[in-house]
Amino acid sequence: MIKLKVNNKEVExxxxxxxxxACEAAGEEIPRFCYHERLSIAGxxxxxxxxxxxxxxxxxxxxxxxxxxxxIKTNTEKVEKARKGxxxxxxxxxxxxxxxxxxGGECDLQDQSLYFGxxxxxxxxxxxxxxxxxxxxxxxTVMTRCIHCTRCVRFMxxxxxxxxxxxxNRGEGMEIMAAIEGGITSELSGNIIDLCPxxxxxxxxxxxxxxxxxLNHNNSIDISDAVGSNIRIDEFNGEIKRILPxxxxxxxxxWLSDKGRFFYDGLSNQRLDxxxxxxxxxLVPCDxxxxxxxxxxxxxxxxxxxVAAVSGALTDIETMYTAKEFFKNINVNNIDCRFNLSNIxxxxxxxxxxxxxxxxxxxxxxxxxxxxxxxxxxxVLNSRIRQRWLTGNLDILSxxxxxxxxxxxxxxxxxxxxxxxxxxxNNIKRFFENSKFPMVILGDSIxxxxxxxxxxxxxxxxxxxxNIIRSDWNGFNVLNKYASRIGxxxxxxxxxxxxxxxxxxxxSLKDSKLKILFLIEADDFDVNIKDLKNxxxxxxxxxxxxxxxxxxxxxxxxxxxxxxxxxxxxEGRPQFTKKITSNLGKAVDAWKIFKxxxxxxxxxxxFNNHSELLKSIFENYPSISNIGNYVAQKWxxxxxxxxxxxxxxxxxxxxxxYQTCSISRSSENMANCVKTILKSKKVKDEFI
Amino acid sequence: xxxxxxxxxxxxxxxxENSFLIDNILKKYPxxxxxSAVMPLLDLAMRQCNGWIPEAAMKEVxxxxxxxxxxxxxxxxxxxxxxxxPIGKYFIQFCTTTxxxxxxxxxxxxxxxxxxxxxxxxxxxxxxxxxxEVECLGACVNAPMVQINDDxxxxxxxxxxxxxxxxxxxxxxxxxxxxxxxxxGAEPFKNMEKNKNA
Ligand code: SF4
Ligand code: FES
Ligand code: FES
Numbered sequence: 001m002i003k004l005k006v007n008n009k010e011v012e013x014x015x016x017x018x019x020x021x022a023c024e025a026a027g028e029e030i031p032r033f034c035y036h037e038r039l040s041i042a043g044x045x046x047x048x049x050x051x052x053x054x055x056x057x058x059x060x061x062x063x064x065x066x067x068x069x070x071x072i073k074t075n076t077e078k079v080e081k082a083r084k085g086x087x088x089x090x091x092x093x094x095x096x097x098x099x100x101x102x103x104g105g106e107c108d109l110q111d112q113s114l115y116f117g118x119x120x121x122x123x124x125x126x127x128x129x130x131x132x133x134x135x136x137x138x139x140x141t142v143m144t145r146c147i148h149c150t151r152c153v154r155f156m157x158x159x160x161x162x163x164x165x166x167x168x169n170r171g172e173g174m175e176i177m178a179a180i181e182g183g184i185t186s187e188l189s190g191n192i193i194d195l196c197p198x199x200x201x202x203x204x205x206x207x208x209x210x211x212x213x214x215l216n217h218n219n220s221i222d223i224s225d226a227v228g229s230n231i232r233i234d235e236f237n238g239e240i241k242r243i244l245p246x247x248x249x250x251x252x253x254x255w256l257s258d259k260g261r262f263f264y265d266g267l268s269n270q271r272l273d274x275x276x277x278x279x280x281x282x283l284v285p286c287d288x289x290x291x292x293x294x295x296x297x298x299x300x301x302x303x304x305x306x307v308a309a310v311s312g313a314l315t316d317i318e319t320m321y322t323a324k325e326f327f328k329n330i331n332v333n334n335i336d337c338r339f340n341l342s343n344i345x346x347x348x349x350x351x352x353x354x355x356x357x358x359x360x361x362x363x364x365x366x367x368x369x370x371x372x373x374x375x376x377x378x379x380v381l382n383s384r385i386r387q388r389w390l391t392g393n394l395d396i397l398s399x400x401x402x403x404x405x406x407x408x409x410x411x412x413x414x415x416x417x418x419x420x421x422x423x424x425x426n427n428i429k430r431f432f433e434n435s436k437f438p439m440v441i442l443g444d445s446i447x448x449x450x451x452x453x454x455x456x457x458x459x460x461x462x463x464x465x466x467n468i469i470r471s472d473w474n475g476f477n478v479l480n481k482y483a484s485r486i487g488x489x490x491x492x493x494x495x496x497x498x499x500x501x502x503x504x505x506x507x508s509l510k511d512s513k514l515k516i517l518f519l520i521e522a523d524d525f526d527v528n529i530k531d532l533k534n535x536x537x538x539x540x541x542x543x544x545x546x547x548x549x550x551x552x553x554x555x556x557x558x559x560x561x562x563x564x565x566x567x568x569x570x571e572g573r574p575q576f577t578k579k580i581t582s583n584l585g586k587a588v589d590a591w592k593i594f595k596x597x598x599x600x601x602x603x604x605x606x607f608n609n610h611s612e613l614l615k616s617i618f619e620n621y622p623s624i625s626n627i628g629n630y631v632a633q634k635w636x637x638x639x640x641x642x643x644x645x646x647x648x649x650x651x652x653x654x655x656x657x658y659q660t661c662s663i664s665r666s667s668e669n670m671a672n673c674v675k676t677i678l679k680s681k682k683v684k685d686e687f688i
Numbered sequence: 689x690x691x692x693x694x695x696x697x698x699x700x701x702x703x704x705e706n707s708f709l710i711d712n713i714l715k716k717y718p719x720x721x722x723x724s725a726v727m728p729l730l731d732l733a734m735r736q737c738n739g740w741i742p743e744a745a746m747k748e749v750x751x752x753x754x755x756x757x758x759x760x761x762x763x764x765x766x767x768x769x770x771x772x773x774p775i776g777k778y779f780i781q782f783c784t785t786t787x788x789x790x791x792x793x794x795x796x797x798x799x800x801x802x803x804x805x806x807x808x809x810x811x812x813x814x815x816x817x818x819x820x821e822v823e824c825l826g827a828c829v830n831a832p833m834v835q836i837n838d839d840x841x842x843x844x845x846x847x848x849x850x851x852x853x854x855x856x857x858x859x860x861x862x863x864x865x866x867x868x869x870x871x872x873g874a875e876p877f878k879n880m881e882k883n884k885n886a
Contacts, residue, residue, distance in 0.1 A: 163756035168765040179758040 004070040019061035019072055020048055028074045031083060031112045033090075033197045034149035035062035038253060039158055045090070045149050047112065049082040050074045058082040080116075087116040093128045093172075094198075095144050102140075103199030105212035109147065130175055136183020137672035138190055138262055140207050146200035148174055152192040159255065160186040161386045161406030176200070183677050187379040187657050190261040194244065194254075205262055205669050206242045210234075215241060220578040221567060222252075222260035223314055223483035223560050224664060227358070227378050228569025229256050233264075233561060235580050240264045240561055250359045251569065257379035258673070259657065259664055264561075266667030270544045272556035273585025283554060288586065291553055292593075296600045298516060298536055299330065306515035308334035308505040311493055312522035312541070313482040313661045315590070316565035316577075317624070319557075320484070320493040321617050322591035322598075322605065323520060329602040333499030337488025339525040341503045342444050343452025344478065346494040349623065349633040351456065352486065354570040355474040356439055357630070361388055364475075366435040368428065369409070370459060371400040371416060371650070372443020376657040377481040378570070382406065397431055400446055402653040414651040416446060419458055420644050429466060438468045438475045444485070445652050447478075454643040461642055469635050476635075479570065481660070482524075486568040490624050491617065502526075509534055519547055520590065521557070523662045540590055543662035556587035559663065563589045564610065572623070573630040700744035702752075706732045710752065722753040726763050729753065730770055739779055739837075740771040768822075775818040776811045778856055781835040782821050787828035792845075796832055797821065799846050803853060816857060829874040830866055843868040 001012045006026035013022045018041070020030050033045035043063030050061045053071035058079060061072075073079065091113065098104045130143040153165045153176065164184050168177045178184055193201050215234040222229040222243075229252035232244045243264050245256035275291040276283040299307065309327060311320050320337060327335050338344065345351040356364070361384045374382040382405065388394055389407040396409035400416055418424045432438050442459050449455065460476065462468075468475035480486060488494070495501050500508060506527050508514040512534040519525060521541040532550040539551035542559045560577045562584070568574045591613065598605045607613040618625035623633070658670040658677075702710060710729060717724050726749060733745040746760040764770045771779075782800065784793045801807060804817050811818040827833045830842030834849075841852055841864065848867040855862045866873070871880050 163758055166758035166762040168762055170766045177758075177761075179756070179761070 002066050002068050004066055004068065004072065006072045007075055013066055015066075017066050019050060019052065019059065019064040019066055019070070022066050022070075023050065023061060023072060023074055030061055030074065031116065032062060033108060033112075033147060034151060036151055036154075036195065039151060039154040039195075042150050042154065045147065046086045047083065047090075049079060049086065051076050051079050083116045084118065087113055088118055088122070090147050091117065091121070092123050093144075094147065095127065095142075097145070098199075101142070101145070101199035102202040102207055102212075103145075103196075107199060108197035128172055133176070133178055134181055134183060135178055135201070136185075136189070137669065137676055138204055138258060139184065139193060140202045140204040142200055142202070143175060144200075145198050146176055147198055148176070149197055150176075151195040151197065152176060152201060155192050155195055156184070156186065156189075158390060159191070159383050159387060160188045161383070162186040164189075165192075182679065185677050187257050187259070187376060188255055188383060190258045191245070191255050203242060203262075205265060210236045210241045218578050218580045219246060220561070220580070221569075221575045222256060223567055223577065224260040224263055224661065225257065225378055226480040226483055226485060226570040227252060227257075227380050228483070228567065228571075228573060228575055229260055229380055230575075231256060231260065233578070233580055238581055240267060240581065250357075251573070252380045253384070255380050255383060259379075259660070259670065262669040262673075263664040263667045265669050266543075266663040266665070267559055267561060269668065270662075270666040271559075271584050271587075272542055272544055272548065272554060273587055274556060275586065276554040278552045283549070283551075288588075288596075291555060292596055292600065295538055295553060295597060299597075299601065302515045304331040305334070306513065307332045307518075308336075308500060308508070308514055308516070309518035309520060310335075310339050310502055310505060310522040310525045311337045311484060311488055311520040312339055313484055313524050314560065314663065315484040315488065315521045316560070316563070316567060317487040317491055317574075317617060318565055318610070318613055319520060319590040319594070320488050321491045322594040322613065323518075324491065324493050325605050326594040326598045326602075329598060329604045333495060333497045334505055335493055335499065336495055336502040336505065337485060337493040338502050339522045340444075340448055340482075341506065341526050342447045343449070343456070343503075344444055344447045344489070345453065345456060346489055346492070348636040349490065349572065350474070350476070350635050351460075352478050352480065352489050353572045353633055354441075354477040354479065355633065355635075356437075356477055357571050357632075358384060360437070361385055361439070364388060364437045364439040365393055365395070366432055366438045367394060367396045367409075368431070368438075368440045369396065369398045369401050369405070370419075370440065370442045371446025371455070371652065372441065372479045372481075373402050373405075373445065373652045374441065374443075374479060375402070375405050377443070377445065378479060379657070381479075381570075395431065397428070400443075400650055400652065402651050415647050415649045416449070416451075416455060417645040417647045419455075419462070420642075425462075428462065432466045432468065437473060438466070439477060440468055440475055441477045441479050443652070444478060444480045446650065449648055449650075451643075451645055451648070454645060457638055457640050458642055458645065460638045464637060474632065474635055483567050483569075486570055486572060487566065487624075490568055490572070491621055506531075519551065521662065523547055523665075524660075540593060541662065542584075542587065543666050545662035545665055555593055556585065557590040557593070558583050558587050562587070565589070566614070566617070566624075568624050569630075571630045572633065574624040574627050576627065698742070698744050700733070700737070700742060700748050702732065702748065703736055706736055714753070723755040723759070725753050726755065726760055727767075730760070730764055734770060738777075739775045740773055774811075776816050778817050778836050780817060780819050781825065782808075782819065783823070783825050783827075783831070783833055783835075784821050785824035785828075787824070788832040791831040793832040796844055796846065796849055800849060800853070803850055817853070839864045842866045843871060 003012050006023050009026045011026045023030050030048045032048045034042045041063050043060045048061045049058040051073040052059050132141045132143050135141050156165045164179050193203050215236050218233045220233050222231045230246040230248040232246045234241045243261050247254045274285045277286050386407045398409045399412040400414050463476045509531045514535045517535045517537045519539045523545040537551040538553045539548045540555045542557050548554050561580045564579050565577050607616050658673045659665045664670045713728050729749045734741045747757050750757045750760040782797050804812050808821045832844050833842040843866045
């Protein structure tokens with residue numbers, strides 16, 4: 001620890017801390033533009049000047065390491081004058097167009113010029129103007145406002161790892177530029193909007209739709225992937241205006257993927273707002289009582305063995321829990337939440353969770369990624385791996401992954417059967433030797449293979465044998481990519497007592513054996529749309545996405561911004577979304593539909609409202625009752641024998657990051673991304 | 689630049705001789721710090737491409753030393769001595785900083801422009817000369833001066849400058865360094881008189 005004085009106050013800070021950190025420890029706020037806790041230090045804006053005794057000139061506190069017995073002053077006239085000077089220089093070329101700038105009201109430059117700015121300008125020459133750049137469909141640029149802090153450049157280099165931005169030319173001619181015209185391709189690009197301390201980079205979809213001080217802020221969570229990023233949803237006039245990340249060091253730090261940030265416009269497109277039923281092969285609107293009556297009659301006439309239900313990517317726990325109770329009561333055991341036909345085991349939590357915890361990525365020293373595309377399936381988590389990798393001493397091995405994960409790794413190829421190869425096994429063994437915090441990430445993506453179960457078992461055995469699972473560390477992790485999946489597995493929305501899995505449901509539908517199929521927001525259920533004709537299909541969901549049109553009954557539900565609902569992220573951390581806007585038309589929360597159906601048939605479900613429902617869930621599944629926290633799950637050893645895998649090649653490279661659920665598929669923002677960004681990505685591959 | 693020449697630059701590869709030089713340059717840097725070699729490599733690329741650096745060359749440089757294209761581009765645009773557009777056979781860098789200016793560089797530059805019929809930053813129609821105004825090149829003792837390609841031409845006045853340009857145009861042999869007959873290097877003019885008398 002180092003002792004020093006800030007404004008006559010003694011503070012102690014760890015060695016290697018900066019003067020700025022010491023000042024903060026003393027409770028002094030230092031103005032800044034270029035410095036950011038999660039990026040490297042640039043020291044180029046000079047706003048953070050302070051006085052250090054014995055130093056003739058003021059020093060940039062963000063870039064100056066502390067030394068013993070330093071005497072720092074932040075409130076002297078000299079400091080004040082220096083900061084005012086810096087501010088005056090920054091404003092020389094700034095357009096001062098706050099009234100027409102979207103950053104207005106939440107702009108660092110605006111805030112700090114309040115304290116350090118002169119009320120009039122002494123500058124009489126012409127200001128420079130900079131041409132705006134094309135950063136794609138998500139990011140709007142007004143480059144004349146740029147103050148060259150290079151936060152955006154550093155973010156792209158360090159966190160996103162795509163090296164797409166640079167500062168070209170120099171002096172007065174300096175400009176921020178993208179390596180390729182046509183847009184930034186990173187999945188995390190939206191974060192530079194938050195980072196930009198001025199209005200140079202703002203959100204294109206949000207442009208001029210609201211002023212920041214009018215917005216109502218709501219804390220919620222992101223359900224566009226399984227990471228469970230914390231977000232803030234800004235609403236104005238009953239409309240969702242934008243989504244921003246909320247800081248949570250345990251999950252998303254302060255980043256958010258572009259899908260989670262920009263897919264909200266999908267919430268107002270293609271929505272279902274009233275029930276429909278099929279009348280002479282046409283869907284016509286009807287009221288709830290008729291729709292439910294038709295379903296009840298149909299169910300009463302059908303053998304429960306020929307009834308099945310599949311839940312989708314965005315289904316909340318309340319719905320799956322209530323549906324499960326309902327189906328149990330009418331003896332239907334063909335229920336499954338694994339709509340992507342994954343063969344992930346369903347009995348022990350440690351088999352499907354990201355057991356190590358996202359936070360602990362920060363300390364791993366060996367990583368083996370198998371059968372997934374973390375960059376597109378869990379963008380924020382992937383950037384955490386990259387940040388860990390950048391600090392050094394992390395070796396990474398991969399099998400069946402794309403090759404552009406934003407960090408360097410040794411690939412074992414893209415044939416999963418090589419896991420059974422002796423030399424490969426020895427390599428893996430040697431790789432993990434002496435590792436203190438080894439981590440294996442197994443993708444749910446590869447578990448959709450027919451031999452998924454055997455792959456899962458084999459990886460488990462490898463982990464057990466190589467001491468990757470110890471009493472104080474569990475390095476076996478499954479990477480799930482759907483927000484609903486862990487919840488579904490946790491409350492057991494899976495086939496029981498010999499019921500059919502999603503794959504069998506698909507086959508039985510194809511063979512016309514299935515009579516009734518409930519699709520609960522299951523637009524990603526991997527079936528041939530023509531096969532839906534073979535059964536009576538009840539679609540429950542909020543978007544007229546893929547399957548609503550081919551169903552016999554359509555029941556409208558609320559989306560995640562219209563209800564308080566529970567989701568569990570891939571670590572097993574339960575979190576609530578928040579009800580922000582009101583229900584659309586006649587839409588209801590999906591669990592209420594099953595409650596109503598149950599009332600009409602068996603009437604065994606006891607809970608009547610959301611809080612009673614939650615109580616019932618938490619009583620039965622205490623492991624997901626600790627909101628915001630997760631409990632490490634007990635490791636259940638596998639006793640199953642290894643099965644030799646057959647050759648199967650895949651590198652999961654063709655994923656469309658932008659459209660993975662009904663909301664993102666209805667979003668124009670995401671469609672624009674697909675149009676432009678995936679195109680410029682091709683150019684990019686040869687350029688970066 | 690005609691089309692075939694253009695496509696030559698689009699598929700940039702370092703020549704054999706340059707690749708050999710590059711191997712030696714890269715040896716000077718630790719294997720994980722090859723990016724530091726960006727400047728000498730850009731210089732080689734510029735020499736190979738007749739004095740300018742096409743984007744394809746920057747891409748190739750980045751590939752060789754393992755840094756992203758944009759980082760090479762940043763360096764190439766930062767330093768004014770890297771040309772990013774094609775230039776003429778003779779690249780005239782005209783010094784107009786104070787010592788040269790005191791010795792009449794402004795008038796000389798005007799004369800030069802008039803003779804070549806171009807402005808600063810332009811290339812003559814025949815593709816022979818490109819003119820550029822630069823800051824002090826460190827040869828103030830022999831001011832005023834210009835740099836043409838890799839060589840300095842000093843102690844200029846209107847007559848010897850025009851003659852120099854004319855000689856270059858006609859591919860006559862030219863004298864590098866001071867253009868005043870009898871002056872050796874940067875010796876004082878007094879000495880020159882003495883030498884003459886001796
Ligand atoms: S665009 Fe914004 S973040 Fe990027 S350098 Fe300019 S001011 Fe900084
Ligand atoms: S914050 Fe210290 S120089 Fe910018
Ligand atoms: S001023 Fe011209 S060379 Fe120094």
